[in-house]
Amino acid sequence: MATVRVQRDPFDTGAELARLIAGRTDIGGIGAFVGVVRGAELAALTLEHYPAMTERALAAIAAEAEARWQLLGCTVIHRYGRLAPGEPIVLVLAASAHREPALAATAFLIDWLKTKAPFWKQEEAQNGTRNWVEARQEDDVAAARWGN
Amino acid sequence: MLKLLYFASLRERMGRSEEDLALPEGVATVQDLIGWLTRRDQAGAAAFARPELVRAARNQEFAAPATPVQDGDEVAFFPPVTGG
DSSP: OOEEEEESSOOOHHHHHHHHHTTOSSOOEEEEEEEEOOOTTEEEEEEEEOHHHHHHHHHHHHHHHHHHHTOSEEEEEEEOEEEOTTOEEEEEEEEESSHHHHHHHHHHHHHHHHHHSOEEEEEEETTSOEEEOOOOHHHHHHHHTTOO | OEEEEEOHHHHHHHTOSEEEEOOOTTOOBHHHHHHHHHHHOHHHHHHTSOGGGOEEEETTEEEOTTOBOOTTOEEEEEOSOOOO
16 A cells, blocks of 8 residues: 655655665665756746645556556655745655566656646746746656556 | 536636536536536636647546536546646
């Protein structure tokens, strides 16, 4: 059963890693991805989401990864609200007996998160102008390589 | 009654984040509902002007244009997602 959380507050990557392997001796590796707000020109990035749907969508994505790679543990934490450049947005952890499934599942999780989780980013420039980030076709291509 | 939700740029163009709507006559699918909202007023016309940039969910699951809608459903409209 994956750990899935949608939260405004920052997450502690080290604590989440420790929680995933606590008491386990069957895990051989954990793939990790941390998405970070990029852009020195930005004042902030605000993430809006669909509260009633978000956690369910993340759980479905995590369950798909667990099933495809027989993961021994999986954590998905996605933040929302107003974040400053340099702040972490999203954490993905995938634990497995071996590195290949752990790393593949990590890539899959972040690719699907970008195209199948109900979040929307709005950039706020230093002068205060706001702009919704448009979906990138490259993200659809990246997600499509995993099939449906 | 339908519960309609709007997110991100669609919320801004509609000028509201949600509304209750009596299921309009002749509306049986998500596509029908988009057409009805487009014709209802200027905000709807602006919000749904580019259908290729509109996504929908019915009862918190992603929906296709042909997905049926019925009384009691929660239908959300939003642009393509940009999380991660």
